[in-house]
Every structure is written in structure tokens, then in C-alpha cells.
Amino acid sequence: MNDVARLAGVSIKTVSRVVNDEAGVHPGTAERVLAAIEQLGFRSNVGARNLRRGSSTGTVGLILEDVANPFYSLLTRAVEEVARHHGRLVLTGSSDAEPARERDLALEFCARRVDGLLIVPTGLRHGYLVPEMRAGTPVVLLDRPAGDVVADTVLVDNIGGTAEAVRHLASFGHRRVAFLGDSPDIYTAVERLRGFREGCARAGLHYDEELVVMGPHDERSVAAALRRVLDGPNPATAVVSGNNRMTVYAVRALAHRPDRPALVGFDDFELADLLDPPVTVVAHDSAALGRAAAELLFGRLGGDSAPPRRVVLPVRLVPRGSGEVGLS
Amino acid sequence: MNDVARLAGVSIKTVSRVVNDEAGVHPGTAERVLAAIEQLGFRSNVGARNLRRGSSTGTVGLILEDVANPFYSLLTRAVEEVARHHGRLVLTGSSDAEPARERDLALEFCARRVDGLLIVPTGLRHGYLVPEMRAGTPVVLLDRPAGDVVADTVLVDNIGGTAEAVRHLASFGHRRVAFLGDSPDIYTAVERLRGFREGCARAGLHYDEELVVMGPHDERSVAAALRRVLDGPNPATAVVSGNNRMTVYAVRALAHRPDRPALVGFDDFELADLLDPPVTVVAHDSAALGRAAAELLFGRLGGDSAPPRRVVLPVRLVPRGSGEVGLS
DNA sequence: CCGCCCCCAGACAACGTTGTCATAGCGGCG
DNA sequence: CGCCGCTATGACAACGTTGTCTGGGGGCGG
Numbered sequence: 001m002n003d004v005a006r007l008a009g010v011s012i013k014t015v016s017r018v019v020n021d022e023a024g025v026h027p028g029t030a031e032r033v034l035a036a037i038e039q040l041g042f043r044s045n046v047g048a049r050n051l052r053r054g055s056s057t058g059t060v061g062l063i064l065e066d067v068a069n070p071f072y073s074l075l076t077r078a079v080e081e082v083a084r085h086h087g088r089l090v091l092t093g094s095s096d097a098e099p100a101r102e103r104d105l106a107l108e109f110c111a112r113r114v115d116g117l118l119i120v121p122t123g124l125r126h127g128y129l130v131p132e133m134r135a136g137t138p139v140v141l142l143d144r145p146a147g148d149v150v151a152d153t154v155l156v157d158n159i160g161g162t163a164e165a166v167r168h169l170a171s172f173g174h175r176r177v178a179f180l181g182d183s184p185d186i187y188t189a190v191e192r193l194r195g196f197r198e199g200c201a202r203a204g205l206h207y208d209e210e211l212v213v214m215g216p217h218d219e220r221s222v223a224a225a226l227r228r229v230l231d232g233p234n235p236a237t238a239v240v241s242g243n244n245r246m247t248v249y250a251v252r253a254l255a256h257r258p259d260r261p262a263l264v265g266f267d268d269f270e271l272a273d274l275l276d277p278p279v280t281v282v283a284h285d286s287a288a289l290g291r292a293a294a295e296l297l298f299g300r301l302g303g304d305s306a307p308p309r310r311v312v313l314p315v316r317l318v319p320r321g322s323g324e325v326g327l328s
Numbered sequence: 329m330n331d332v333a334r335l336a337g338v339s340i341k342t343v344s345r346v347v348n349d350e351a352g353v354h355p356g357t358a359e360r361v362l363a364a365i366e367q368l369g370f371r372s373n374v375g376a377r378n379l380r381r382g383s384s385t386g387t388v389g390l391i392l393e394d395v396a397n398p399f400y401s402l403l404t405r406a407v408e409e410v411a412r413h414h415g416r417l418v419l420t421g422s423s424d425a426e427p428a429r430e431r432d433l434a435l436e437f438c439a440r441r442v443d444g445l446l447i448v449p450t451g452l453r454h455g456y457l458v459p460e461m462r463a464g465t466p467v468v469l470l471d472r473p474a475g476d477v478v479a480d481t482v483l484v485d486n487i488g489g490t491a492e493a494v495r496h497l498a499s500f501g502h503r504r505v506a507f508l509g510d511s512p513d514i515y516t517a518v519e520r521l522r523g524f525r526e527g528c529a530r531a532g533l534h535y536d537e538e539l540v541v542m543g544p545h546d547e548r549s550v551a552a553a554l555r556r557v558l559d560g561p562n563p564a565t566a567v568v569s570g571n572n573r574m575t576v577y578a579v580r581a582l583a584h585r586p587d588r589p590a591l592v593g594f595d596d597f598e599l600a601d602l603l604d605p606p607v608t609v610v611a612h613d614s615a616a617l618g619r620a621a622a623e624l625l626f627g628r629l630g631g632d633s634a635p636p637r638r639v640v641l642p643v644r645l646v647p648r649g650s651g652e653v654g655l656s
Numbered sequence: 657c658c659g660c661c662c663c664c665a666g667a668c669a670a671c672g673t674t675g676t677c678a679t680a681g682c683g684g685c686g
Numbered sequence: 687c688g689c690c691g692c693t694a695t696g697a698c699a700a701c702g703t704t705g706t707c708t709g710g711g712g713g714c715g716g
Contacts, residue, residue, distance in 0.1 A: 001702065011666045016704060026664060041459030046439040047375045047385070048702035051671045057375070059419070059440075066405060068615075070598075073401035077394060080422055089436060091387070092420050094408055108417060111374040112387075131369030248599065255602055270398075271576065271597075274583060276604040287396075329672065339696045344674060354694060376672035379701050 001042065008036040019044050050113070060297065061091045061109030063102055064120040064142070068094075071244055071267060071286045072120070075142070078290030079118060086298045088115065097186075099123030110137055116297045118290075121146040124185065138300035140293045144187035145310075152300070154293040154311045158191035158266075159198060161282040161315035162240060165264040166199025168280070168317055169238040173327045174262060178211040178229035178236035180222065180246055189214060192242050192266055211236050222249035230261060237327055238262035244269045251275060262325040264317070273320055280323030284315040329372070335364040347372050378441070388625065389419045389437030391430055392448040392470070396422075399572055399595060399614050400448070403470070406618030407446060414626045416443065425514075427451030438465055444625045446618075449474040452513065466628035468621045472515035473638075480628070482621040482639045486516050486594075487523035489610040489643035490568060493592040494527025496608070496645055497566040501655045502590060506539040506557035506564035508550065508574055517542060520570050520594055539564050550577035558589060565655055566590035572597045579603060590653040592645070601648055608651030612643040 001019075005012040010029060017025050018033040025033075036042070050057050062079050064072045076092060083090050091109055095102035102122050106129065109117060116138045117129075126146035133139055133151065141153040162179075169177050179196045182189035193214065200207040210232065213225035222241075229236045239261050241247040247265030254260050265272075268283035292311055317323075329347075333340040338357060345353050346361040353361075364370070378385050390407050392400045404420060411418050419437055423430035430450050434457065437445060444466040445457075454474035461467055461479065469481040490507075497505050507524045510517035521542065528535040538560065541553035550569075557564045567589050569575040575593030582588050593600075596611035620639055645651075 012702090013666060013668095013704080014664085016702095017665090020704080024664065029664080041463055043435070043439050043460070043463070045379075045441060045702055047441060048379050048671090049704075051373075051376050051379060051673090051701095052703045052705085054671065067395065067408065068398075068402050068405035070396075070398055070401070073398065073404075074396050076401075076420075077396035077422060080395065080420070084421075089419055089421065089433075089440070091417055092404070092408070093417065094405060105417075107371070111371050112417070113373060113375060132371070135369055135371070251599075251602060269599075271579075271599045271603065274579060274603055275599065276602075340672090341674080341696060341698095342694085344672095345695090348674080352694065357694080373672055376701090377674075379671095379703090380673045380675085382701065 001044070003040055004033065004036045004042050007040065008032040056115045056301075057113045058087060059089045059091055059112070059114045060116045060118060060294075061093070061106065061112075061114040062118045063093050063095055063105050063109075065097050065122065066094045067092060069245065070269060074286045075290035078287040079294045082291055082294035082298065086301075088298075095120075095122050097122045099125065103128050106132070110135075115301055116140070118142060118293050118297060119146075120144065121187075124148070138297055140297045140300075142289060142293045150308050152293075152296050152308050152310075154289055154296065154313065156284040156289065156313045157315045158188050159195035161266060161284070161317075162192040162195030162242075163199035163202065164315070164317050165240045165266070165282050165323070166196060166205070167203050168319070168323055169240070169262055169264060170199075170203035170205060172238075172262065172324060174238040175205055176208070176211060176234065176236045177205060177238045177240060178213070178261075179240050179242070180216065180225050180229075180250065181212070181214045181242035182246065183215045183217065189242055196240060210234075216246070216249075219249045219252060222246055223253035226250060226253050230257075230259075236261060238264075238323075238325075241265045243267050247272075247279065247281070251279060260325070262323050264323040268318065275322075277322045277325070278320035280320045281318050282315050283318045284313060288313060329370065331368055332361065332364045332370050335368065336360045384443045384629075385441045386415060387417045387419055387440070387442045388444045388446060388622075389421070389434065389442040390446045391421050391423055391433050391437075393425050393450065394422045395420060397573070398597060402614045403618035406615040407622045410619055410622035410626065414629075416626075423448075423450050425450045427453065431456050434460070438463075443629055444468070446470060446621050446625060447474075448472065450514075452476070466625055468625045468628075470617060470621045478636050480621075480624050480636050480638075482617055482624065482641065484612040484617065484641045485643045486519035487526060489594060489612070489645070490520040490523030490570075491527035491530060492643075492645050493568045493594070493610050493651070494524060494533070495531050496647070496651055497568070497590055497592060498527075498531035498533060500566075500590065500652060502566040503533055504536070504539065504562065504564045505533060505566045505568060506541070506589075507568050507570070508544065508553050508557075508578065509540070509542045509570035510574070511543045511545065517570055524568060538562075544574070544577075547577045547580060550574055551581035554578060554581050558585075558587075564589060566592075566651075566653075569593045571595050575600075575607065575609070579607060588653070590651050592651040596646065603650075605650045605653070606648035608648045609646050610643050611646045612641060616641060 005015045018030050093105040110132045120142045124147045126149040139151045145153045181193050211229050216222045216225045241250045244267035265281045268281045272279040333343045346358050421433035438460045448470045452475045454477045467479045473481045509521050539557050544550045544553045569578045572595035593609045596609045600607040
């Protein structure tokens with residue numbers, strides 16, 4: 001800016017005025033300044049501006065498990081879009097479901113003075129957020145609440161959705177339904193398991209612990225879990241899988257089995273409708289999740305100081321074929 | 329920091345020393361300072377630190393078309409990973425294939441003094457990058473070069489891959505192969521079309537313009553394009569589709585056709601192997617693309633000042649079924 | 657002709673840090 | 687006892703901006 005001022009033969013303050021479109025600069029002067037800016041390729045330093053102004057940095061932080069998962073990448077896109085409408089940029093980070101990494105990312109974001117944080121929380125302890133929130137950084141939690149921190153939270157109806165899946169399968173005559181869930185230290189996994197139990201209870205099914213496997217997270221372990229519930233003496237005839245990854249693994253594992261069980265997956269995924277058979281899912285809109293959370297965040301930034309909200313987004317069962325298999 | 333200093337009864341400089349783990353602070357003093365930091369929830373302001381130090385902001389910018397596209401979200405994840413190893417955070421933005429948006433994002437990133445930029449360039453004019461590059465911001469282009477700017481570029485072998493797809497189809501007896509490509513102002517679309525022509529030439533096929541459709545970008549227009557090449561008087565018996573989106577649309581459009589043509593898609597995608605028939609693709613590793621570009625960028629940040637490099641990553645044809653259909 | 661006001665422009669401080677230099681205190685050694 | 691050198695600390699300026707205040711000149715009315 002100094003260089004620009006020198007080149008244009010004005011003071012640095014006048015350059016600042018031109019850069020900020022402030023009124024009261026002689027058009028001729030402004031022209032000279034603009035020419036100098038152009039010539040030197042000057043770009044105002046937003047960091048310094050924010051420091052001086054004490055104003056927003058124009059960024060929000062987004063922390064999730066893994067952008068590579070379509071569920072989160074759709075969510076990310078939605079957040080980006082809302083942020084853009086509010087003139088903000090997005091800092092992203094994947095925690096890989098490691099609490100320490102989530103914490104490091106969040107604190108790093110805060111040190112960079114993001115205007116707000118959107119977090120898909122991992123693990124159980126989130127007390128590290130308290131000082132930041134007290135310091136005025138609004139935090140919105142997505143997809144899961146944080147056990148020990150009260151903040152705005154946007155969830156999907158995990159319990160209702162899983163219960164609905166069970167009801168659906170029971171309506172086709174299934175009495176022995178298995179549940180494959182994620183690790184029990186993940187909130188959504190626990191909720192969906194609860195929904196599963198509830199669904200069993202409502203449909204008058206016996207809840208059999210033998211048919212519940214929590215924790216398999218890769219293709220091999222999902223396949224093993226399926227063998228366990230399908231190859232026993234009293235096998236399941238239908239399966240509810242707890243998230244999009246597991247559903248895909250399950251489809252893969254079941255592809256070459258002669259006696260395929262009925263399958264309903266939690267989370268929709270691309271091409272589910274083109275598989276053979278098309279996969280019935282409990283769908284929810286992850287873009288809507290991101291949008292709702294981001295809107296909530298910007299609401300807070302806009303001055304909304306109502307008590308923390310908890311929003312639960314609806315899910316809906318999409319029958320496609322894999323879940324409408326009767327008993328053979 | 330002032331408050332911390334006051335509370336600990338030391339000068340602000342001593343607080344700075346403690347925060348930065350500088351040697352030569354009395355342990356007792358350090359303890360008092362740390363206690364004050366804890367009590368006040370003090371978090372050092374990275375922006376101010378960078379301003380004073382004139383050092384890196386510890387961020388890199390990543391601009392691509394759309395994070396929601398799995399191709400880009402895998403890439404994003406790889407970039408995040410490399411950045412993390414180099415202690416950097418990632419600012420992301422989706423350009424939606426709009427040059428103006430790409431430009432705005434890039435300049436916004438530069439105003440925030442990112443250490444470097446990774447860009448999947450959209451459109452043909454990227455001169456706006458020149459001042460930034462001259463100012464010392466390294467730029468690496470991914471997936472496509474920028475017509476009018478010389479910078480490090482990481483590409484995939486578009487021509488070779490598409491030619492290979494044609495060769496593969498011809499080896500199953502196909503003589504009339506159609507090509508569905510993206511809009512011709514996208515570099516990869518043009519390259520793949522060139523690869524298609526080259527493949528036709530090498531396989532001794534007549535290159536028939538009637539069988540080439542460039543530009544369809546949603547489900548409806550892909551379906552229309554397919555009708556055009558399949559329902560004419562002299563129809564195609566095989567189709568090469570130009571990217572992952574189009575392949576998926578094509579699969580959907582072909583799902584209920586009795587006379588399905590052979591199909592090879594450019595870009596691999598999840599579940600391609602589970603469709604019926606499984607989809608043969610020209611696969612490349614988008615994570616490797618992101619990794620290579622990020623490594624290149626950090627190499628530049630590490631002082632590598634060799635002339636701009638152009639890296640071309642290999643592709644490989646993955647036969648799965650849809651491309652191994654002979655003539656009926 | 658004088659005084660006032662308006663239009664432009666610049667001087668200066670401050671935002672939150674940190675690098676540089678200065679200084680106070682203290683123990684040891686000749 | 688005086689000097690040296692070391693340790694622990696602080697004062698100050700500067701990073702690149704911008705808000706506030708001040709000042710010079712010109713036009714206009716009295």
C-alpha cells in the first residue's frame with residue numbers, strides 16, 4: 001500500500017480510501033491510485049484489515065468426518081452455498097472420526113478467528129469448545145449432539161427412521177430382522193439401534209441380540225457380520241444397515257449370495273435405484289442438513305441470541321425393491 | 329494478551345514468550361502466565377502473528393467445480409491430507425464451472441494471503457492469476473491446464489484413456505461407436521474427444537460426426553443424446569461416455585432399453601461394479617491427482633523453483649462387463 | 657476584503673503480535 | 687570491592703490497515 005501511495009503520489013490513507021470506495025476522493029486522484037494499484041498488482045491484505053477493524057474474518061470453519069464420503073460432501077456443498085450468500089468463505093477439515101483431530105482443527109480455526117464453527121462432532125468430550133463459545137464464536141453441531149456441550153444442533157430423525165425401516169420389513173412378513181450398526185460410540189449408531197429396538201417392539205418382533213452387530217466399518221467386517229446373522233441356526237431374513245457405507249458394503253457382500261435377505265439401508269446413496277435389486281433406503285437430505293445448520297449459524301452471527309435450538313429433520317422411507325422381498 | 333499480562337503481573341512480551349515456548353522465562357512466571365491464559369480462555373490471534381511475522385498464513389486455497397461430485401470430494405480429501413502433513417489448513421470453494429466465480433474465489437483467497445492455490449480451472453481466461461503468481465503465490469492447476477497461464481499442472485491421460493476405450497470396444501467387433509462428451513469449452517472434454525478420434529483412427533473405424541454429441545450435462549439431455557445416436561437409421565452399437573456424471577446418466581437412461589449398447593465410461597465411480605451389467609470404465613485415481621498437485625504445491629513452497637512442470641497421470645481400463653458386449 | 661464552510665488529503669494512533677534492544681538483578685571471580 | 691557475564695524481563699517499533707482528527711485551499715456570502 002505504501003508502494004502504491006508513493007507511485008500515485010498520495011498518502012497511504014488516500015489509497016485506503018480508494019480501495020474501500022470511500023466518498024470524498026477527487027476522481028483524478030482516484031484514477032491515479034487505481035492505475036498504481038493495477039500496475040503494482042496490489043491486493044489489499046484482508047488479515048490486516050480485519051485486525052484493524054476488529055471485524056469478522058469472513059470465514060466459517062466446517063469440520064466433519066470425511067469429505068470423501070458423499071453424505072458429507074453434499075453437506076459441504078450446501079454449507080459453501082449458504083456461506084457464499086452471506087459473503088463468507090469456508091475452511092474445511094476432516095476429523096477422520098478422531099476426537100483429537102477434531103479438537104486440533106477446531107482450535108486452529110478459532111485461532112484464525114473464524115466467525116463460526118460447524119462441527120459434526122466425534123467422540124464424547126467437547127468441553128474444549130466452551131471457552132470459544134464463551135468468547136463469542138457460535139457453534140452449530142451437525143448430525144450428532146455433543147454430549148457435554150449445549151449448542152445449536154441439527155439432527156435427522158434417526159430413531160423414527162430406523163423404526164420405520166423395521167415396520168416396513170415386518171409388513172412384508174419378516175419376523176427375524178438383523179441390525180448392522182456403526183460403532184456404539186457414535187451417537188447416530190446408538191440412536192438408530194434404539195430406533196431398531198423401538199421398531200421391533202412396535203411391530204411385535206422379538207428383539208434378539210444375536211441379530212445385532214455394532215461396529216463393523218469396512219467391507220470385510222460387514223461381510224463377516226452378515227455371515228454371522230445369516231448363517232446361524234435361526235437366521236435373519238431381513239437386514240437393516242446403519243449407514244450409507246455399511247449399506248454399500250452389505251450390497252457388495254450379498255451380491256453373490258443365493259438366499260439374499262431383504263435389505264433396508266439408512267441414508268440414501270447414488271445409484272441405489274439402479275442396483276439389482278434396487279436398494280430400499282431411509283433417505284434424508286444431507287444438503288438440507290448442511291443448509292439448516294449453516295442458516296442457523298448465520299442467524300447467530302446476525303444477532304439471534306435465543307436459547308440453543310435443536311432441529312430434527314425428517315427422514316422418509318424410499319421403497320425400491322430390496323426391502324419389499326417377502327419370505328420365501 | 330494485554331489482559332493475560334495484567335492478570336499474571338507481567339509484560340505483554342513475556343506472555344508472548346510463553347505462548348511461543350521461547351526459552352529464558354522463569355518457570356514460575358511461565359506457570360502464572362499459563363494459569364492466566366487458562367483462566368481467560370486466551371487464544372493467540374494467528375492473523376496478527378502472521379501480520380507481524382510476515383510469515384505464511386498456514387492456509388492453501390482449493391477451487392474446484394463442485395465438492396459434491398465424488399471425483400472432486402476424493403480429490404479434496406487427498407489435498408486436505410497432504411496439507412495436514414505440512415501443517416496447513418484448506419480453504420475450499422466450488423466454482424460451479426463459472427469462470428467469474430472461480431476468479432472471485434481465487435482473488436478472495438489471495439486477499440487472505442493463502443500460501444498457495446490449487447485450482448481446477450474453468451473457462452479459458454486465467455490472466456487474473458498472473459499478478460498473484462508474480463507476487464509469489466504458487467499456483468497448481470489440476471485436471472486441466474489454463475489456456476493462457478503457464479503454471480504447474482497435473483493432468484490425467486485423457487487422450488490415451490479414451491483411445492483405449494475405443495480400442496477395447498473395437499476388439500469386441502464394434503464398428504460404430506458413439507461418443508458423449510461434456511461441453512467443448514471444457515478442456516478434458518476436448519481432449520477426450522481427440523482421444524476418441526485417435527482411437528477410431530487407430531482401430532480403423534470411420535469417425536462419424538453423427539455419433540458424437542458434446543455438451544449434454546443432465547439426465548434429460550444425456551438421454552436425448554443417447555436416443556439420437558441409438559435410434560437413427562445407422563445406429564451406434566457401443567457408447568463411450570465422457571465423465572462420471574454422464575456415465576451415470578447414461579446407465580440410468582439405458583437401464584430399461586432392450587437393445588443396450590456396449591458402454592465404457594471415463595472416470596470410475598462407486599458401485600460401478602455392482603450394476604447390471606457392471607460398468608466398464610477408464611479409471612484414474614482422483615486422490616492421486618489431488619495428492620500429486622498438493623505435493624507439487626508444497627514443493628514450490630519449500631523453495632523448488634524449477635520451471636513449471638506438467639505431470640500426466642496414467643489411466644487404466646477396468647473391464648467389468650458393460651464394455652465386453654459383442655455385437656448381437 | 658474578510659470569514660466561513662466544504663472538499664480533499666494527510667498525520668497519527670491503534671488493532672494484536674513479535675523481533676530487537678535495553679536494563680535490572682545477581683552470583684562469581686580476581 | 688569492583689567488574690563481568692548471565693538470566694529474566696520489559697520498552698518500543700513495526701507488520702498492513704483504517705478511524706479520527708487536523709489542515710490547506712478555494713468558493714461564496716456578507
